[in-house]
Amino acid sequence: MSKKMNYIASVISSCVLITACNGDKLDNPTLNKVTRLQAPVHEALTLVKNGKSEAVVIIQAPLGKNDKYQAKIYEINRKAAAELVKYIKAVTGAELTIQTSGTQIEKGKKIILIGESPLTFERGISTKDLPLEGFVVQTFPDGLAIAGRMPGKDENFNLGGGIYNIGESAAQGTLFGVYDFLERFCGIRWYYPGELGTVIPPSEDLIIPACKYSDWPEFAKRSGAHWMAVGMHDDVKSNAAGLKTFSSYFRAGDSSYIEFGCHSPADFGIHIDAAPGCFELSKTGKRDKDFPCYGNPKTIDLMFDDLVQFYENGNQNPYISPRSKRPWCEPTSGRIVVSPPDKPVACNCEYCSKLWRDDLGSNGQATEILAKFTGMFAEKIKAKWQGKKVLFLPYLNYLTCPENMKLPENVVPFICLTYGTANHKEPHVMEYSTRAINDWSKAVGNNKVIIWEYLCWPAENTFLPFQYPHIIKDFYLKNRGKLIGSFVDGHLSQGLKRSSTDMTPGGEWAYSHPTMYCWYRLMWNADYDVDAALDEYCTLMYGPSAPVMKKIMDILTVRWEKIEWKEKIKDHNVKSSQINAETMPEKQAKELEELLDKAEKLAAGNILVQKRIDFFGTALRKFLDESTRFYSNNIPEMLIKKVGENPIIDGKLNDRSWGRSEKYYLKNALEMQKLSEQPAGYVKAVWTDEGITFGFVNYEEFKSVADFKERDDRIYDDESIELFLQCRNDQPYFQVIVNCLGACYDSVGNDKSFNFDKIQVASYMDNKNKYWSCEIFLPFRELGITPVSNFEFSGNIARNRKCYYGNEILKRTYRWNTNYRANHNDTSAFGKMKLVE
Numbered sequence: 001m002s003k004k005m006n007y008i009a010s011v012i013s014s015c016v017l018i019t020a021c022n023g024d025k026l027d028n029p030t031l032n033k034v035t036r037l038q039a040p041v042h043e044a045l046t047l048v049k050n051g052k053s054e055a056v057v058i059i060q061a062p063l064g065k066n067d068k069y070q071a072k073i074y075e076i077n078r079k080a081a082a083e084l085v086k087y088i089k090a091v092t093g094a095e096l097t098i099q100t101s102g103t104q105i106e107k108g109k110k111i112i113l114i115g116e117s118p119l120t121f122e123r124g125i126s127t128k129d130l131p132l133e134g135f136v137v138q139t140f141p142d143g144l145a146i147a148g149r150m151p152g153k154d155e156n157f158n159l160g161g162g163i164y165n166i167g168e169s170a171a172q173g174t175l176f177g178v179y180d181f182l183e184r185f186c187g188i189r190w191y192y193p194g195e196l197g198t199v200i201p202p203s204e205d206l207i208i209p210a211c212k213y214s215d216w217p218e219f220a221k222r223s224g225a226h227w228m229a230v231g232m233h234d235d236v237k238s239n240a241a242g243l244k245t246f247s248s249y250f251r252a253g254d255s256s257y258i259e260f261g262c263h264s265p266a267d268f269g270i271h272i273d274a275a276p277g278c279f280e281l282s283k284t285g286k287r288d289k290d291f292p293c294y295g296n297p298k299t300i301d302l303m304f305d306d307l308v309q310f311y312e313n314g315n316q317n318p319y320i321s322p323r324s325k326r327p328w329c330e331p332t333s334g335r336i337v338v339s340p341p342d343k344p345v346a347c348n349c350e351y352c353s354k355l356w357r358d359d360l361g362s363n364g365q366a367t368e369i370l371a372k373f374t375g376m377f378a379e380k381i382k383a384k385w386q387g388k389k390v391l392f393l394p395y396l397n398y399l400t401c402p403e404n405m406k407l408p409e410n411v412v413p414f415i416c417l418t419y420g421t422a423n424h425k426e427p428h429v430m431e432y433s434t435r436a437i438n439d440w441s442k443a444v445g446n447n448k449v450i451i452w453e454y455l456c457w458p459a460e461n462t463f464l465p466f467q468y469p470h471i472i473k474d475f476y477l478k479n480r481g482k483l484i485g486s487f488v489d490g491h492l493s494q495g496l497k498r499s500s501t502d503m504t505p506g507g508e509w510a511y512s513h514p515t516m517y518c519w520y521r522l523m524w525n526a527d528y529d530v531d532a533a534l535d536e537y538c539t540l541m542y543g544p545s546a547p548v549m550k551k552i553m554d555i556l557t558v559r560w561e562k563i564e565w566k567e568k569i570k571d572h573n574v575k576s577s578q579i580n581a582e583t584m585p586e587k588q589a590k591e592l593e594e595l596l597d598k599a600e601k602l603a604a605g606n607i608l609v610q611k612r613i614d615f616f617g618t619a620l621r622k623f624l625d626e627s628t629r630f631y632s633n634n635i636p637e638m639l640i641k642k643v644g645e646n647p648i649i650d651g652k653l654n655d656r657s658w659g660r661s662e663k664y665y666l667k668n669a670l671e672m673q674k675l676s677e678q679p680a681g682y683v684k685a686v687w688t689d690e691g692i693t694f695g696f697v698n699y700e701e702f703k704s705v706a707d708f709k710e711r712d713d714r715i716y717d718d719e720s721i722e723l724f725l726q727c728r729n730d731q732p733y734f735q736v737i738v739n740c741l742g743a744c745y746d747s748v749g750n751d752k753s754f755n756f757d758k759i760q761v762a763s764y765m766d767n768k769n770k771y772w773s774c775e776i777f778l779p780f781r782e783l784g785i786t787p788v789s790n791f792e793f794s795g796n797i798a799r800n801r802k803c804y805y806g807n808e809i810l811k812r813t814y815r816w817n818t819n820y821r822a823n824h825n826d827t828s829a830f831g832k833m834k835l836v837e
């Protein structure tokens with residue numbers, strides 16, 4: 001930081017003379033705002049004339065034989081030079097040759113020096129005062145140099161971890177300089193991966209005015225997990241491959257020297273026999289080998305011993321994922337991760353109970369437990385290993401930072417902002433996240449923090465291709481002084497698609513690329529002008545259809561960013577009615593459809609523009625279908641029959657009352673069911689003036705898996721059924737889960753502290769006839785319903801099937817109605833439920 005400040009000071013003092021001729025290109029508001037330096041005085045440089053090369057690209061030959069560092073720098077410069085040559089050829093048709101230093105240069109040709117070297121030092125060009133990943137572009141009478149600040153000999157070039165690794169992530173300064181040059185002087189733009197998303201304006205000449213400027217990223221960490229680009233590139237089948245292929249064009253990078261990490265140690269469970277007290281204790285007295293107890297002081301000693309064994313003896317066992325059998329986010333020379341497995345903390349032991357904080361709400365109940373652990377663990381680490389950072393991830397029910405929290409300064413909070421970045425448009429969400437950043441930063445002595453952002457939320461609730469660049473900008477401007485940077489998470493579990501069965505080419509890129517483009521620019525510099533960028537994007541990409549596409553983008557941006565929902569969201573989930581009735585009602589959806597039709601017509605005959613409209617339009621049409629479904633009567637309806645008396649709740653559906661009711665079969669929740677497949681079971685429902693009874697029959701020919709017996713335990717991890725009831729649109733839905741043992745979980749919204757008072761549940765297992773059945777009674781009074789005929793509400797039924805299949809556990813999910821999304825609580829799939837006589 002101090003380096004950067006000194007640099008800014010020196011820039012200001014030397015900014016006396018600025019040549020005016022290149023003003024346009026250096027001040028282009030659609031590009032990163034660079035720092036202009038005093039330009040040399042000489043004629044403009046002609047690099048290409050009439051499609052013929054007038055220049056050569058020079059890179060320094062590796063200095064020092066067998067010097068690995070120099071060899072690496074040479075490779076990096078060669079890649080940057082190759083990119084420059086490739087794209088200059090794409091624009092002008094001229095192919096510049098790449099030569100190494102010391103070779104003969106054709107007379108009269110200009111030279112382009114790539115990378116810092118003795119060749120740039122001779123000309124007084126240096127990057128030594130720039131931060132990592134920064135670069136300088138400087139002309140001189142017979143050429144120009146593009147040089148990035150490289151890591152030193154002893155610094156790590158690569159940061160990240162696992163699939164989030166960006167190759168040479170801290171050493172991309174020269175490459176970024178080349179890309180800036182290509183954008184600024186050749187007009188190239190990379191809006192999304194692949195040819196369609198790349199704008200290459202043809203030109204016969206390439207002439208560069210005398211200039212000198214530099215730039216560097218504001219945030220050192222700018223990485224993400226949304227690079228797969230499904231359906232766009234056959235050879236890019238993983239996030240890692242996508243990172244390698246595309247991310248540098250977006251200026252993704254990482255020079256934070258704090259490597260990514262989460263959910264580590266991956267296999268602390270190896271200690272369960274030796275130290276059962278170091279594992280989470282359930283209400284029924286069972287210890288969970290998959291989840292450490294963070295309250296027991298012995299856990300700190302045990303995890304610390306693991307670190308000693310790792311660093312001193314190379315023992316990796318606690319860090320090897322039992323699933324992949326490979327290390328997962330193990331300690332590195334620079335950082336150690338504190339991040340529990342991916343579920344809320346729920347330990348009932350004496351230590352954890354004392355630290356439990358219900359007053360901090362569902363986002364903060366367990367923060368004291370984790371923060372105390374992290375504090376003591378970090379102190380021990382500091383005492384033994386100076387300089388190692390402890391990366392602590394506040395998340396789930398340990399996200400809210402309690403007041404006056406103090407943590408040692410070797411702790412770096414990596415805060416998981418689980419509401420989702422797009423939802424920062426809601427004032428209460430923006431306030432929550434900003435406060436979390438502020439509080440955690442304060443807890444570590446006002447040091448900076450890293451944030452984990454979610455591009456996937458609430459995108460997984462809808463196909464609306466909403467855009468929110470101003471929201472991201474506002475958020476970074478509010479928090480810029482407190483951030484090391486961000487990790488942007490995507491729909492990795494669904495192959496980068498909004499729903500696992502959505503076949504829209506490009507997946508999330510098709511839906512969100514205007515926002516994603518701006519997002520990475522804003523991580524480079526939060527002052528980036530997103531309005532100028534979106535104007536230019538429409539103009540460059542859509543030719544004759546540009547004004548119409550701009551209108552579409554405006555509607556998608558303004559309505560998302562400006563319309564505040566009537567009901568406050570409780571987590572990242574957004575209801576179908578909030579999207580389809582508030583954010584983008586029928587009238588606006590119709591307008592979008594008309595505009596899209598018009599844009600397609602205007603593009604007739606222009607194949608490239610047609611394809612680009614189609615890329616985004618396919619995503620938009622998914623939403624138009626969703627809107628039509630929402631406003632049509634095609635959603636399924638469950639008729640709940642009135643009966644004379646409530647069934648007896650014993651799990652058996654043999655009461656006379658059940659005879660009157662319809663069966664509604666459940667189908668595969670995630671993929672289209674084949675005709676030959678047997679249904680998984682069915683649901684029935686009846687009502688009296690007192691309440692509704694739901695009855696379920698679940699077919700199962702194997703032995704069911706079920707462990708939980710306590711109210712509100714992780715019932716959903718067992719063979720179980722889930723019931724969602726949205727009784728009023730302006731209130732959160734009720735959720736009831738019952739497993740085959742008859743244990744029950746009930747909540748409203750995501751508040752599991754809510755319990756129905758007069759609920760009755762029972763399950764019955766019939767192994768001989770290969771099914772289990774279940775009954776749930778819910779009183780109207782607690783549902784807030786006045787029971788009258790034809791009263792309508794909405795909801796869904798799901799089954800989590802889990803059984804032993806040979807040596808394996810088989811899992812399947814089924815629903816009454818499904819839009820094939822991963823989550824059961826997808827309100828867009830809720831069907832109609834109606835009380836009938």
Ligand SMILES: [Zn+2]
Nearest residue numbers: 293347349352
């Ligand atoms: Zn505990």
